[in-house]
Amino acid sequence: LFTIVELNYIKGQENKLEMCALPELIYLNFFSGLYTKKDEHITAIMNLIKKDVETSSLTDKQKQKTMSQPINANRLFYASCFALITTAFSFSIRAGILTQLGTQLNLDPVQLGHINQMWFLGFPLSMIIGGIFYQQIGPKLIMQVALVAHLVGILTTIYATSYNVLLISTLFIGVGNGCTEAACNPMIADSYTGNEFHSKLNKFHMWFPGGIVLGSLISKFMTDANMSWQAQIWVILIPTIIYAVLFFGQTFPKSKAAETNILANFKAILNPLYLFMACCMALTAISEFG
DSSP: OGGGEEEEEOTTOTTOEEEEEOGGGGGGGGGTTTOTTHHHHHHHHHHHHHHHHHHHHHHHHHHHHHHTOOOOHHHHHHHHHHHHHHHHHHHHHHHHTHHHHHHHHTOOHHHHHHHHHHHHHHHHHHHHHHHHSHHHHHHHHHHHHHHHHHHHHHHHHHTOOSHHHHHHHHHHHHHHHHHHHHHHHHHHHHHOOHHHHHHHHHHHHHHHHHHHHHHHHHHHHHHHTTOOHHHHHHHHHHHHHHHHHHHTTOOOOOOOSOOOOHHHHHHHHTOHHHHHHHHHHHHHHHHHHO
16 A cells, blocks of 8 residues: 555645545455455555654754754854963963972973973974864864863873973963964954954954963962962863863854865975064064063
């Protein structure tokens, strides 16, 4: 009997089906002796099929609704701010614990300088690589890498017992910071337009110097209170967890920029104006080292 039932969707009407019997149903009239309850059988079969198809249609709509989940731009913005605060804390708090770190692990000033240099190595490398591949992989994957790098870097720093471990942990934190910059800047730009676009980017960048000031004060007060350097590193984990929770389950915006391939991005780096700006930024970075 399943072969003699045709299901037709009524286009434009949701959850409505039209059950149409094929011409073969006419022949059932000749077998009334064999199928005395043919109408009941056919009706039961149609009801079962209708229920199954309606359930399937509802599942498809739920999937479509999930796929078309609206972008919560403000939540992404707040998550980006906490990610940048994580970056600022890692910069200021790690600088504040250098004295304690050198004393407890018997590290000389040169070794402490090398440890800090790993932060400045991972940061620009991951930012450049993330920027080059942003169009291809999107901000979600980059921020996932940032989260993993931050967590690994923070935890390995807390439980570090040697100079080499501190080098690796600082490198991981630098990578997480660079990924944050590579993902959050264009993501915010893609989430807003007009004056709100400029306003949000300005507010976002405010949290780097603001986070450095806040982190420096936290480190000072904790050091004055004779709290361990490990306890201060745990503080960096607070904004890390917050931005992870805020980003979780969110839909990320697609890039508004014209699609380019990786080769075009590499060529853009060799642009004379870009090289000039890179030199200027290098002077700024050198002043920060001082």
